Amino acid sequence: MPEGEIEDEIERLEVVERNLRILEALLFASTEPLAPADIATNLGDGADVAALLDMLVQRYAGRGVNLVRRGDKWAFRTAEDLGFLLRREETESRTLSRAALETLSIIAYHQPATRAEVEEVRGVATGRGTLDLLMEAGWVRMRGRRRTPGRPVTYGTTEAFLDHFGIESLADLPGLEELKGAGLLSSRLPPSMQIPLPFDGPLRDDEDPLDPEDLADAVEREDDR
Amino acid sequence: MPEGEIEDEIERLEVVERNLRILEALLFASTEPLAPADIATNLGDGADVAALLDMLVQRYAGRGVNLVRRGDKWAFRTAEDLGFLLRREETESRTLSRAALETLSIIAYHQPATRAEVEEVRGVATGRGTLDLLMEAGWVRMRGRRRTPGRPVTYGTTEAFLDHFGIESLADLPGLEELKGAGLLSSRLPPSMQIPLPFDGPLRDDEDPLDPEDLADAVEREDDR
């Protein structure tokens, strides 16, 4: 390699190392997962955030603290296998009711889902309080309104849901493949073989944006927290 | 090295690595710096906590996050040279309130002036906040303490004050005739009225140096910025 190229390469590596340090510092400092866009502003121009994140994931792979993906965001979390050592006395476990747990899993696996659809799966009416509780926990959010008569609100999970349950993306929901294979994610009879997958992207074809009042409600709820 | 010894060595290294992982996770998750004694209880018997901490310090030495000692305790902190990542400067232009402007002008002309003296000219009480604000703006400083009962703090202006208002020295503050000439003072003033000559030298005869705790206060204020 000609000498000039070697120098270029050394400089490139130095820039990468510097960016990795910045990435480390920012991700360590925050308790909330960070989006690559939040990080990019602090790196030099033309830094490949995705590649840097990948390098950092590998560096921390076997360590006591890992860099994990949560939806589109990234965060340092203690290694899963060390949980037993770190148990804190003060963590009070919020026990969710059976109804809330079922509702949460139905929304997670069937999202976007309306209340009627949740009720159809459970075979029983869902109290308004159940959904409120899940939204208050920050795990469920209103996504939009289904483009059907009555324009029911559609619900989906949040990034905090992924973070809380240690899931990289909805595709990694436990047992998803199995459920899909068994046709159990359908809201219809098994032979109608079109199996929807949980969807947390932007609004789907059959969804409208939320009405302004819905958002006002949500803000209010946010304020109550 | 005999084969048995190699195996022992490998096993020893594995234990060290495992302990380092636990140490990393403990220090990361702890809500306060940890003492070696707190850590020892979570590691295997006979673990050399001091040596492990030392190894971890070295591993993180060049990283964006360092393991640092605070007294007898240990914690991860953002590398000092990256502290700028955690501070976001937002400058906002604001107009000085009338009260602040008045207080500042009196201090400028009457310095060294105590708060009581400022109040006497203003005819109203001057809130502590006003003086704090002027000090925060960097225009007013505590000079010393007046050698009178109660030893009140004397205030004066700073270099930054001269800079901001484009005055070369305090002697250049316009005097009585100039103020009249500029139409700022009416010509019908009692002949007894005088405008003091601001004093900006070191301590005056009637001033004592500040007490040590005054200086501590000032440093604290500096830190809050």
Add this chain to the structure above:
Amino acid sequence: MTNTSTEWFEAPALAPDDEVMHVDVGGYEGPLDLLLDLARRQKVDLAGISVLALAEQYLAFIETVREKRIEIAADYLVMAAWLAYLKSRLMVPQSPNDEEPTGEMMAALLQFRLKRLEAMRRAAGQLMNRPRLGFQVYVRGIPEPITVHRRNLWEASLFDLLKAYATQRERGIPNDYKLEERTVWSLQEAREILQRLIGDSLDWVPMQTYLAQYLTSPAERVTAMASSFASSLELVRQGHVELRQNDAFGPLFVRRRAGDRGAKDTN
């Protein structure tokens, strides 16, 4: 929650099969939950359950509950009606031109719903047994939040500063301060001065000459002139002095009137 095999959906504590009929319906999360529980009791995979037997068990259960006059949610009754219909469809052979779903289709639908509910429960259990944040996985214990340092750039001009100072100093001047007292000659004063100056002179002398010493100060000039003139007119009326003016705006001459000897004690 440490135990990874925690069963989140333990069925409500139920008595053995033969006592099922005595169980309170309140322990169930709706009719599907009750059916699922009954189906589990068949101790086979849901795919292999006898839907007919299940329907019969459910109907018997509801019957018992009603006999005991226990309030029961409408959901349960709707399900009972549907299951009664399902049962009849399963037992009566389908006629060729029947448009209604077959008993088998209805049974399959029920099985599907039971399987789906069970799957969702299992999924919820799996979710809860994951290494959850704050239970097995932790965030940074001492986060270093980004502190937004709001720096105020204070703005003030030298003019503002000086104006503030001047305004205050003026405000500080006591309100009862008397402005320069303007000298005003009262008519009485003017008369005395005039009489003293004219004295016994019987020569015509311009009044301004008498007043010369008073007319130097501009402040006094006007008042001295005005008051002296007014007083002189009064003195003329009383016959003490005489006035003469040769032409308009010309000097005003004044002299003691001949024969006025008592000038000094006119008053």
